Amino acid sequence: VASTFYKYQGFWHPCRHLQGILSCQKHFQAQDTDIILVSTPKSGTTWLKAILFALLNRTRFPISQKNHPLLSNNPHVLVPFLEIKLYLEQENPDLSSIVSPRLFSTHMPDVSLPKSVHDSQCKLVYLCRNPKDTLISLWSFTNKLRLQEMGTNSLEEASERFCGGVSMYGPFWDHVLGYWEESLKNPEKVLFLKYEEIKEQPKLCLEKLACFLGCPFSLKEEIEGVVDDILEICSFDHLSKLQVNMEGKLPSGENCNLFFRKGEVGDSKNYLSPEMEERLDKICKEKLDGSGLQF
Ligand code: A3P
Secondary structure, three states: OHHHEEEEOOEEEEHHHHHHHHHHHHHOOOOOOOEEEEEOOOOOHHHHHHHHHHHHOOOOOOOOOOOOHHHHOOHHHHOOEHHHHHHHHOOOOOOOOOOOOOEEEEOOOHHHOOHHHHHOOOEEEEEEOOHHHHHHHHHHHHHHHHHHHHOOOOHHHHHHHHHOOOOOOOOHHHHHHHHHHHHHHOOOOEEEEEHHHHHHOHHHHHHHHHHHOOOOOOHHHHHHOHHHHHHHHOOHHHHHOOHHHHHOEOOOOOEHHHHOOOOOOOHHHHOOOHHHHHHHHHHHHHHHOOOOOOO
């Protein structure tokens, strides 16, 4: 599999994703009001897409609405990936019909973001997850995708590659550190979130997100329980049981149910050997030492 990945600006990408990154770098013009969710693969992107969509559209689509778009659309359809969806299908797609604030998503590392993203006032919400759970989630996801075509990968192989940095948008640690440093330098522009943090204090995270994006909850909304309602509609239990997510397919062909597995913190304990855990701990220690970031 390593041979089908290409290294570009220090990070590994499948060929098709790289094509999308290059078109996006060439053509994407960020607007000051844009919001871009950046994440490492398998860090809970689907979840945060749903949350961001519900949050930003809560006036246009009240959560209690029977035909809320999240009830009949997978979050990846509502919040498109820049380089995997928009700029992969077309060299320079027309984005003019998207209503403001435009909400996009990407896995691009900081060094690869289109220049206009840095030059504009647009905001970045960054999401990552502890590397052990990320590895297990990624391993099971790619195995499910590969199953029919190529057979599955062993966890040993997957772990070896992940630790060596040769995974989708890896090295994982460089991706995370790039945005961690950016968020310290420019906290108005980059909000750094971890999957575990949202799991632990969902309400606090959602309020922080709303403030960061300039749309804090009003007292009336707090009293009416809008924060809880958003978390409920976006919860794993709710989203994973919707018909669209159980049986639907993305326009690109993947089954929507691939994006919902367990949705737990610490599931990697059930898979990783003590040696694998030790190796990941050691890499974390070496790479993140002195950065102030921990998993
Ligand atoms: P697991 O494989 O550990 O279950 P991504 O969306 O970035 O591809 O990440 C997928 C991971 O997020 C999967 O983790 C998936 O189960 C989990 N996930 C999906 N929806 C979720 C939700 N609403 N709440 C919590 N976790 C969710």
